[in-house]
Amino acid sequence: MNGQKLLVRGAIMRGEIWRGMLILDRDGLVAGVVAAVALDGASQTVSHILLGQLPPTAVYRLVPITLIDHIAGEHLWLQVTQTHIEALPIHKPDDSEETR
Numbered sequence: 561m562n563g564q565k566l567l568v569r570g571a572i573m574r575g576e577i578w579r580g581m582l583i584l585d586r587d588g589l590v591a592g593v594v595a596a597v598a599l600d601g602a603s604q605t606v607s608h609i610l611l612g613q614l615p616p617t618a619v620y621r622l623v624p625i626t627l628i629d630h631i632a633g634e635h636l637w638l639q640v641t642q643t644h645i646e647a648l649p650i651h652k653p654d655d656s657e658e659t660r
Contacts, residue, residue: 563601570597570606575631583611583636586629591645594636595620610651620651
């Protein structure tokens, strides 16, 4: 994901997402927390969220925003189950990535 920037918060059509929000799967089970919001450098739009695990680890899953069902308060609901989430790619930072 060249030119990607990681942000602490970002806006999408469904609302605002920020670091620390609880992420729930479609069954309402806790999948993790928002570790960062990934902004695509070319389009300047939020493309993914980084899902951090609880308790924290060094592994972050890349969740495309298309998998977001809705945002309710400080909770972000996904359209998929834990099994699907566990199959998502792991985030691997590259040299062109910035954090803000």
